[in-house]
Amino acid sequence: MSTGNSARNLRDFTRLWDVIYRGDPHAVRPFRKEVTEALGGSDPFVRRGDREVFVVTADDGSPLARAVAWYTPASDQHRGAPTGLFSHFESVNSDQPVDLLLDAVRRWLADRGAVHITGPMSPKSSEPVGVLVDGPGRPVYGMPYNPPYYPDLLAGAGLTAAQDLLQQTVRLSGDYPRLRSVAALARRRFPQLRVRGIDLANFEADVRHLVTFHNCTNRDTWGFMPMDFDEVWAVAKQFRPFYRPEYGLIAEVDGEIVGMAIAVPDANQVLHRMAGRLWPFGWWHLLTGMRGIRELRGLYIGVEPRFRLTGMDALVMSEWLDRAVSRHGITHVHLGWTPESNTRLHRQVEQEAGPENVTTKRFRVYRGEAGGGRR
Known part of the structure; x- marks a missing residue:
């Protein structure tokens, strides 16, 4: 396990994307420079909160799992209890590196006063929220895309569903x-x-x-x-x-x-x-x-x-x-994300556009307790 935004750690952090998505026809490869700059010391967020980069590597140095943890006391007033976030989650299809990763994230957040952990999401409105649960094809800009095993990995690490989010695509x-x-x-x-x-x-x-x-x-x-x-x-x-x-x-x-x-x-x-x-x-x-x-x-x-x-x-x-x-x-408008619990809005979209003109993707945000170990 390595932490921090050193050049080596960020290199492993971005390199994992190629391990996970090599050969995937729908994945949209991010610009490495953009990712590393966003996680560097010039990130405006570091002026108002704490952030840490986590990477799990194999014995041979190859990256296996990654995440970014975020905590700011200002978010507590909107969540009812001190809550830390994790984002940028990626992993190979194995429970062990995910357990190591999320245990470290939980401890880091607990050390800063967090009681709960929620993610994948970050305090930045520009970052994707949740993991893709259902919905084929290339992702829309700013929306999550991931292998189908991610929900099982997060649930296996002791996290539970906090909210399902929907993206409704309307053919005009x-x-x-x-x-x-x-x-x-x-x-x-x-x-x-x-x-x-x-x-x-x-x-x-x-x-x-x-x-x-x-x-x-x-x-x-x-x-x-x-x-x-x-x-x-x-x-x-x-x-x-x-x-x-x-x-x-x-x-x-x-x-x-x-x-x-x-x-x-x-x-x-x-x-x-x-x-x-x-x-x-x-x-x-x-x-x-x-x-x-x-x-x-x-x-x-x-x-x-x-x-x-x-x-x-x-x-x-x-x-x-x-x-x-x-x-x-x-020709098309992608509305979302919106919480699945907002049934009134989703029903209005289908009634107005016609169900034959609306397709839906589902994403999921998870929640657990901060601190070490499975919960």
């Missing part, structure tokens, strides 16, 4: 009359409403609006963690050269933001072809491919609580789809 077709009818009522109810796309000339300001709005309106949702602007901005500015104003939408009433819809292109359609390399041809795929993507991943769709029973959610969704489809030919 039809006019969605019910959605538009409710949206029309909301527009008549709020004649002072102003709807706009993302202002690329003031992109940073709109990202700040997103962070503030999310942190104020999402506190009651499962898994809520406050967004940190520096962390969100580090990701957002990578999309700036390829972003279109219509990928996002902001609704305002009397100058107050009351609803937002934010999406990004499914960049994995391009990243998959790049195989984690910019050179010699990866940069060409990046430059030519991003603008041609016709699928969006919905990162955030939300309405200020005072407006949630007014039809504002339907108006935001209707306006957002109109702009994205009519101006950029978007």
